[in-house]
Amino acid sequence: MKRWAPLVLAAILIVALCVRLVPAFSSPYPYNVDGYPLVKGAERAISDGHWDIGNAAEGIERYNAKMPLFSYMLASLSVVFGIEPMRAVQLLTALLGVVAVLLGYALAKKVSGSETAALACAAVLALSGFFVYLTAAAMKEALGLALLLLAFLLYMGREDPKHRMLLAAVLLLLPLAHHLTALVALLFITIAAVSSLVNKWRGGVLKAHGIVQEIALGPALLFFCLAYYQAINMEFYTNVSSVNEIALFGAIAFLGIVVGIILSLPAMTKPWMFLDLKPGKMPVPMLFDEKTLAVLIGIAGIALNSRRVLFQGTLLTSDALLAGFLPILLMMLVAIVGYNLIRYSSFADKGAVAAMALAPIAIMEFSVARGLDPFSFSLAYRAFDYLDPFIALGAGVGIAFLLALLWKRYRDAPAKRICACFAVGAAFVLVLAATTPLAYESEQLFGVRNETLPQEFSAGEWASSHNLTEVRTNSRYYEIYSPYFGMSCDPTLPYVLKEGRNPGTAPLLLSDEWTADGAQSFFSTRVVVSQASFDSAVGGGSLVYCAGPAGRQMLIVLPG
Amino acid sequence: MIIDRKAAFIGLMLCSILFAVSVPLLVGIGEIPEKAFGQDVVTLSQVSSADPLKADIAYGLKGVQGVQAASPEIYSFCAIGQEPVFVRGVVVEEYLKIENGTLSPGSLNETWRFAVAGTRLAKRMGVGIGDKIVLTGSVIPKVVEMDITGIYSSPNGGGNDLLVPLWVARGLSGIGDGMVHAIRVHASNLTAISAYLEGTEESLVISQGGGVSTPINTNTSASGTETQLALRYLDSATFKASNGSYVSLFVQEGTENVNVVVGGFIALEGTLTFVGSVAVMSRVLAHRRKEIGILSAIGATRWKILGMTLYEALPVAVGASIIGVTIGGALAVAIDQFGLLVMFGQSVVPVFTLQIIIMMIVSMVTISLGAASASAWAHASARPERTMHESGEEAVQQKAFDLRRSLEAED
Numbered sequence: 028m029k030r031w032a033p034l035v036l037a038a039i040l041i042v043a044l045c046v047r048l049v050p051a052f053s054s055p056y057p058y059n060v061d062g063y064p065l066v067k068g069a070e071r072a073i074s075d076g077h078w079d080i081g082n083a084a085e086g087i088e089r090y091n092a093k094m095p096l097f098s099y100m101l102a103s104l105s106v107v108f109g110i111e112p113m114r115a116v117q118l119l120t121a122l123l124g125v126v127a128v129l130l131g132y133a134l135a136k137k138v139s140g141s142e143t144a145a146l147a148c149a150a151v152l153a154l155s156g157f158f159v160y161l162t163a164a165a166m167k168e169a170l171g172l173a174l175l176l177l178a179f180l181l182y183m184g185r186e187d188p189k190h191r192m193l194l195a196a197v198l199l200l201l202p203l204a205h206h207l208t209a210l211v212a213l214l215f216i217t218i219a220a221v222s223s224l225v226n227k228w229r230g231g232v233l234k235a236h237g238i239v240q241e242i243a244l245g246p247a248l249l250f251f252c253l254a255y256y257q258a259i260n261m262e263f264y265t266n267v268s269s270v271n272e273i274a275l276f277g278a279i280a281f282l283g284i285v286v287g288i289i290l291s292l293p294a295m296t297k298p299w300m301f302l303d304l305k306p307g308k309m310p311v312p313m314l315f316d317e318k319t320l321a322v323l324i325g326i327a328g329i330a331l332n333s334r335r336v337l338f339q340g341t342l343l344t345s346d347a348l349l350a351g352f353l354p355i356l357l358m359m360l361v362a363i364v365g366y367n368l369i370r371y372s373s374f375a376d377k378g379a380v381a382a383m384a385l386a387p388i389a390i391m392e393f394s395v396a397r398g399l400d401p402f403s404f405s406l407a408y409r410a411f412d413y414l415d416p417f418i419a420l421g422a423g424v425g426i427a428f429l430l431a432l433l434w435k436r437y438r439d440a441p442a443k444r445i446c447a448c449f450a451v452g453a454a455f456v457l458v459l460a461a462t463t464p465l466a467y468e469s470e471q472l473f474g475v476r477n478e479t480l481p482q483e484f485s486a487g488e489w490a491s492s493h494n495l496t497e498v499r500t501n502s503r504y505y506e507i508y509s510p511y512f513g514m515s516c517d518p519t520l521p522y523v524l525k526e527g528r529n530p531g532t533a534p535l536l537l538s539d540e541w542t543a544d545g546a547q548s549f550f551s552t553r554v555v556v557s558q559a560s561f562d563s564a565v566g567g568g569s570l571v572y573c574a575g576p577a578g579r580q581m582l583i584v585l586p587g
Numbered sequence: 588m589i590i591d592r593k594a595a596f597i598g599l600m601l602c603s604i605l606f607a608v609s610v611p612l613l614v615g616i617g618e619i620p621e622k623a624f625g626q627d628v629v630t631l632s633q634v635s636s637a638d639p640l641k642a643d644i645a646y647g648l649k650g651v652q653g654v655q656a657a658s659p660e661i662y663s664f665c666a667i668g669q670e671p672v673f674v675r676g677v678v679v680e681e682y683l684k685i686e687n688g689t690l691s692p693g694s695l696n697e698t699w700r701f702a703v704a705g706t707r708l709a710k711r712m713g714v715g716i717g718d719k720i721v722l723t724g725s726v727i728p729k730v731v732e733m734d735i736t737g738i739y740s741s742p743n744g745g746g747n748d749l750l751v752p753l754w755v756a757r758g759l760s761g762i763g764d765g766m767v768h769a770i771r772v773h774a775s776n777l778t779a780i781s782a783y784l785e786g787t788e789e790s791l792v793i794s795q796g797g798g799v800s801t802p803i804n805t806n807t808s809a810s811g812t813e814t815q816l817a818l819r820y821l822d823s824a825t826f827k828a829s830n831g832s833y834v835s836l837f838v839q840e841g842t843e844n845v846n847v848v849v850g851g852f853i854a855l856e857g858t859l860t861f862v863g864s865v866a867v868m869s870r871v872l873a874h875r876r877k878e879i880g881i882l883s884a885i886g887a888t889r890w891k892i893l894g895m896t897l898y899e900a901l902p903v904a905v906g907a908s909i910i911g912v913t914i915g916g917a918l919a920v921a922i923d924q925f926g927l928l929v930m931f932g933q934s935v936v937p938v939f940t941l942q943i944i945i946m947m948i949v950s951m952v953t954i955s956l957g958a959a960s961a962s963a964w965a966h967a968s969a970r971p972e973r974t975m976h977e978s979g980e981e982a983v984q985q986k987a988f989d990l991r992r993s994l995e996a997e998d
Contacts, residue, residue, distance in 0.1 A: 138990075139990055139991065139994055140990065140991035140994070141990075141991060141994035141995065143994065144994055293980050293983040293984050293987070294983055295869065295870050295873045295979050295980060295983055296865070296866030296867075296869050296870050297865075297866075297869060298865065298869045298872075298958065298961040298962040298964075298965045299961075299965065300869075300965075300982075300983050300986060301869075301873065301876070301962065301965040301966050301969065301979065301982055301983075302965045302968065302969075309988075317858070317862055320858065324854075324855075328851070337847050337848075337851075368990060368993065368994075369990060371986070371987060371988070372987055372988055372989065372990035372993070373987040373988065373989060373990070374990050424990075424994065427994045428993060428994055431993065431994050431995060
């Protein structure tokens with residue numbers, strides 16, 4: 028390790044921690060409503076002293092109790108440091124994010140052997156907006172991503188039995204952390220293991236115990252995961268466990284394995300690979316191949332969708348989101364260069380690197396092929412998150428290659444080469460920093476507010492303390508009050524008010540924000556309620572609670 | 588021989604098969620909205636979804652000059668078991684006139700309680716006359732058990748729907764008594780229809796092919812009480828600009844948006860075929876690297892080797908493309924016949940036109956020859972003393988560089 032590297036790494040980790048703690052300054056509550064059942068789970072763990080799925084209330088809380096690892100980590104942190112789980116959750120998530128960044132550094136170092144590539148990879152994970160969001164929002168996925176990066180790293184060092192056994196332990200833990208991450212990890216391990224075995228077979232070094240080791244301590248662990256989810260009747264698992272779905276998933280996984288094998292073999296399918304170039308020269312198509320086209324088409328699709336709706340029923344891409352995609356496009360192009368360098372190098376585990384991308388892509392393909400329903404939609408967009416480690420690794424290698432190229436080109440002009448490398452490095456950091464705000468601007472970008480305002484939480488506390496066990500509200504408040512305060516919530520109130528229907532006899536929990544910005548409703552856009560309907564609902568009962576500034580006011584109305 | 592003809596033929600044929608299976612089916616998907624709602628008829632629909640049409644208008648229209656058929660219809664997207672089904676409330680006789688359809692032998696001539704399945708739907712669901720089916724409401728809770736009383740076929744690519752009486756469809760879709768979603772009319776005199784409709788004093792919109800809409804007895808302002816589920820997505824300026832005709836808008840928007848998706852998939856499919864064909868030809872020529880080296884060593888120029896390659900590749904590419912497109916086409920027809928691909932409750936019918944077939948064959952041949960030329964040029968450009976002694980795989984492996992060294996700043 029170069030002398031300056033630890034300092035740079037420490038700086039990156041500190042920055043990573045700071046950018047993940049930014050939401051804590053605007054609200055002390057979990058950044059993202061998914062955090063409430065996790066906090067509840069931690070509080071229940073502390074009070075019960077043990078894990079019992081049956082103790083959790085039906086619904087969101089029980090669903091989260093089936094994957095208790097995050098809640099138990101939160102409970103441990105809370106007990107050890109004496110901080111309430113509600114206050115500790117943002118810190119824990121940020122720390123998990125920092126661990127993920129550190130693991131990304133180690134992974135890139137292991138793959139490339141380059142300190143620059145490893146630091147660049149860590150910088151991508153530390154600053155890239157979408158990854159910052161994933162590892163700042165209180166979600167099981169944040170823990171899942173950290174464990175996934177650990178699994179990637181351990182797999183690359185699997186020749187060491189200690190790494191191999193630790194990898195098996197991580198794979199066994201993942202189903203308790205997050206179901207989709209467990210699926211991604213097992214797909215990764217399957218694709219990587221099969222391509223590794225094929226390469227050994229081609230090289231004539233395949234041995235029986237090698238096959239047993241790769242399979243038994245890799246894909247075979249899938250059966251433990253399936254058995255656990257079957258035993259606890261895991262919600263999303265039951266959605267995809269019919270024969271048709273399993274057959275479709277199997278077919279797509281098989282295709283993923285085939286592509287993984289192809290990507291781990293010498294690239295004889297590209298005409299430019301046979302050009303007789305001078306030593307050290309690389310043909311441009313080697314660095315920017317057909318993968319570039321896929322990225323450009325994707326970004327062009329998003330740009331087009333900002334002007335006209337490409338898919339009926341979806342929203343226009345906001346200008347803010349579109350602007351955020353420009354730096355992402357640049358990062359993706361660098362990542363393609365980086366991946367192609369790995370692909371065409373003599374690196375032995377090319378199949379494993381490809382599997383890092385193929386696993387989430389296979390899940391996206393599965394979700395599109397199984398049907399265009401809300402479950403598929405959520406599966407597809409969540410699977411995108413798992414491409415981040417692969418992109419970070421590619422971008423790290425790509426930027427290290429570019430810097431090395433400049434360093435060698437200006438070997439006779441030290442001042443120039445320092446300036447050139449500094450300019451490229453600074454531009455890279457600026458591009459990354461330009462994506463960071465995406466982590467906090469979900470309201471402007473997607474119409475989804477992640478932080479909980481104090482009056483929103485207080486309204487729940489008030490309702491709970493006054494024994495309101497049943498309320499009618501929107502889906503955002505449903506996600507907060509149902510798991511945390513144990514209220515029975517009907518999340519359809521904005522639709523009822525929009526259509527001018529009678530809101531019924533349950534107490535209403537609503538916000539005056541609904542008449543201006545709309546009520547946040549999961550899967551649909553914000554539902555704007557007319558002032559007349561809103562006034563009618565408020566005037567039709569007794570207003571018993573009102574808190575917060577105008578435009579963000581929380582109201583509780585009792586019927587009659 | 589420069590090209591391994593057998594390997595090239597099989598590889599290119601597989602690419603052609605995939606291309607030829609998917610393109611006609613994708614084009615077929617693009618035609619679904621037009622087939623389901625549009626076609627060569629005039630459609631009457633309400634100004635906004637909150638004001639359904641009176642079915643009586645259809646019965647009155649039958650007496651209007653030039654009207655051959657007037658079919659009052661209610662649309663309901665349902666599921667039977669796991670299968671999506673497009674249920675259409677109709678007066679069977681009028682519907683069959685509009686579609687030029689016929690009932691199969693054995694069908695019962697019921698007019699009050701019937702469930703007539705299209706031939707494609709019956710095949711897909713594996714149902715026949717006398718079988719029981721359970722329908723569930725599309726936008727309201729409702730369960731109806733019915734017996735299949737007939738099977739109909741339609742030459743217009745239809746036969747995907749389940750026809751039920753208007754009263755059953757009203758129960759499934761939740762619209763009021765005596766009301767329908769739209770009336771489709773087969774007519775030769777649109778002026779007479781307009782004059783008749785103006786006399787009814789009902790507010791409605793006449794939609795013709797090509798998205799032409801004519802409002803009748805209305806200032807076309809959209810009502811503020813659009814409560815239909817589908818219109819949640821169409822609550823837009825486009826909807827208001829369409830004179831509020833949601834059937835017309837469904838056809839226009841549906842076709843347009845499906846075409847965007849279909850176009851995107853065809854582009855993707857084309858790219859994949861291109862990449863696949865290039866990979867096949869590149870690999871095939873890589874296996875002949877030594878032979879190309881020997882040819883170079885004995886004096887063959889790059890142009891000579893290129894010419895020889897194209898001479899050998901052309902018949903292989905043409906043959907593989909024609910056979911691949913034929914097999915792919917047959918598979919697409921089989922997918923249609925067995926109802927394996929269903930979208931929006933409609934079996935997808937592949938579209939084969941001469942232009943599409945020629946386009947597929949020409950694209951395949953062009954891509955194959957282009958890839959063969961690029962690969963042959965690359966091999967022929969290398970120094971013969973190297974190419975003579977190394978296989979394609981060895982050449983690639985020798986080119987594989989050390990990742991660590993290439994990322995090191997030090998020389």
